Each structure stands twice: as C-alpha cells, then as structure tokens.
Amino acid sequence: MKSELMEVLKVISNNRIELIKCLTEPKTHTEICRTSNLSPSTVSRCLNLLQKYGIVNKNEDKYVLTGIGYFLMDYLDNLNEVVEFDFLKKSSQFAKFIPAELKPGIVTLKTAEKFEKPYEVVPYALKDFERMHSYALFADGIVAEELIRLVWIKCMGGVRVRAIMLSRSFKKKITTGVKVIKMMEAEGYSSSEVISALRTNLKVKVAELPIQLGILDGKVVYFQVMPDNTLESPAYISRDRKCILWAENLFEHCWIVADPADYVSKLEKNL
CATH class of the missing domain: 3.30.870.10 (Endonuclease Chain A)
Structure with a gap:
C-alpha cells in the first residue's frame, strides 16, 4: 500500500497539485484540462491512476474527489503552508x-x-x-x-x-x-x-x-x-x-x- 501511495504522490507532484484541487466540484475531462492547464493525455493518465487508488470517482462523464481525495488535498495544502x-x-x-x-x-x-x-x-x-x-x-x-x-x-x-x-x-x-x-x-x-x-x-x-x-x-x-x-x-x-x-x-x-x-x-x- 505504501508503494502505491508513493506512486500516486509522484504522479501528482509531477503534474501539479492543481489537478486535485480543481476536482472539489464535479468536472468533465475537458473542464479539468481547461482548469488545470494540463494536456488531455496528462489529465487522462492522472485520472486513471487516481481512480485506480480510490482518490477520484467518475460519475457518468464527470470526475470528483472521493473522501480519500479530500483528505489528500487537505494534507497537500497543509504541506504547502508548512514549508513557509x-x-x-x-x-x-x-x-x-x-x-x-x-x-x-x-x-x-x-x-x-x-x-x-x-x-x-x-x-x-x-x-x-x-x-x-x-x-x-x-x-x-x-x-x-x-x-x-x-x-x-x-x-x-x-x-x-x-x-x-x-x-x-x-x-x-x-x-x-x-x-x-x-x-x-x-x-x-x-x-x-x-x-x-x-x-x-x-x-x-x-x-x-x-x-x-x-x-x-x-x-x-x-x-x-x-x-x-x-x-x-x-x-x-x-x-x-x-x-x-x-x-x-x-x-x-x-x-x-x-x-x-x-x-x-x-x-x-x-x-
């Protein structure tokens, strides 16, 4: 489980935390690309991995954070403030x-x-x-x-x-x-x-x-x-x-x- 989490964190780090932050409200793939300024292929790769580990759910054509995703977002926010x-x-x-x-x-x-x-x-x-x-x-x-x-x-x-x-x-x-x-x-x-x-x-x-x-x-x-x-x-x-x-x-x-x-x-x- 630890290795899985580290893999997720690595992907998030490489492709900006903004992707997670923009999912506090349900969004389509296109909306996520526009909000996060990431390419469609990068967004697809991240979403697939985040879904795999239960951090993001897909409901029809929209994606949203799970409970784990919200916890992860809060910890990332805290880390961003702690480094100050x-x-x-x-x-x-x-x-x-x-x-x-x-x-x-x-x-x-x-x-x-x-x-x-x-x-x-x-x-x-x-x-x-x-x-x-x-x-x-x-x-x-x-x-x-x-x-x-x-x-x-x-x-x-x-x-x-x-x-x-x-x-x-x-x-x-x-x-x-x-x-x-x-x-x-x-x-x-x-x-x-x-x-x-x-x-x-x-x-x-x-x-x-x-x-x-x-x-x-x-x-x-x-x-x-x-x-x-x-x-x-x-x-x-x-x-x-x-x-x-x-x-x-x-x-x-x-x-x-x-x-x-x-x-x-x-x-x-x-x-």
Missing part, C-alpha cells in the same frame, strides 16, 4: 517528536505573531501572567525570576499550573526557585505558605523537549521550537482558538512522555 516555517528546516528533532495526528495543526501558527528574538515576548508574557486567573500549562526551560515569581503568586491565589521543566535546566530551576522564595519572604510572604500553595496547585514533570510552550487560561499560547544546532529561533504568540487547541493537545502529549519530578520538595529542602 523556516524553523522546521533547523529542527528535525521537533518533526520526529510531534505525533503524526498533530503535525497538520502546525499550520495554525500562521495566525500567530512572530518574534525573531525570543526575549521580545517577555513584556507580553508579564502582562498575560498578571491577567491569568484559572490555569496554566508550561513546557520550558525559562529561569527568569520575575516570571517564576508571578506564576507562584498566582498559585497562591488558586491558579492551577502544570509545568514540564526541561531536563537541561532543571537544576537551575531549583536554584532560581529558592532565590525567588527568599525574594518573596523579603516582600512579606511566608515561605511555608508559598510551599503549601505550590504543593496544592503546581504539578511538575521533567523531560528533554524540542519546544518551549506556555498556555494561559486557554486564551493565549506562547510557542517556540528549539533548533537542533543553534540557540535561537523565533517565538510565537497566538490568541487564535484553533492554535490554542492544537497547542493544548501538544502539551498533553508532552505531559504523557515526561517523567514525574518532586520539584517542590527539592525547593523546600534547599531553603
């Missing part, structure tokens, strides 16, 4: 990591605001963190004290947080976390109250991931793919519902593959 994301050329690990069923959703990032320098998203993140009131999902290696402090204050206010900490920065997260608690003590917070709130509202796992991700209240997503060989890649912010749903599903996949980590106990031990 330069970061995918630098991160094979991300492509290997993301499940097949989530790969098409990457195109929802087209609605996102792009920041070439990741640190440029910090002012936006601070404002969004301050507005957060329900839940947050994080997968990151960020050790910025102000961001961590804001999240913990939100935990003390009842916000539920699930965080996947990147393995390479886990020890630094502990060191920074201890420092943040001491800063909060100087502001009048009780360290025991902070620890108690974190035990209740902060769930932590650890993993080595090819992404950094933050989702706040299901209203905004921060996203970055980690390149294979460089330290910097664009960051994205999106408030589009489809993009957020895709990111939440991606986070759940990350959560499943991550390992449990008793982060709060390590904080308490190092105070």
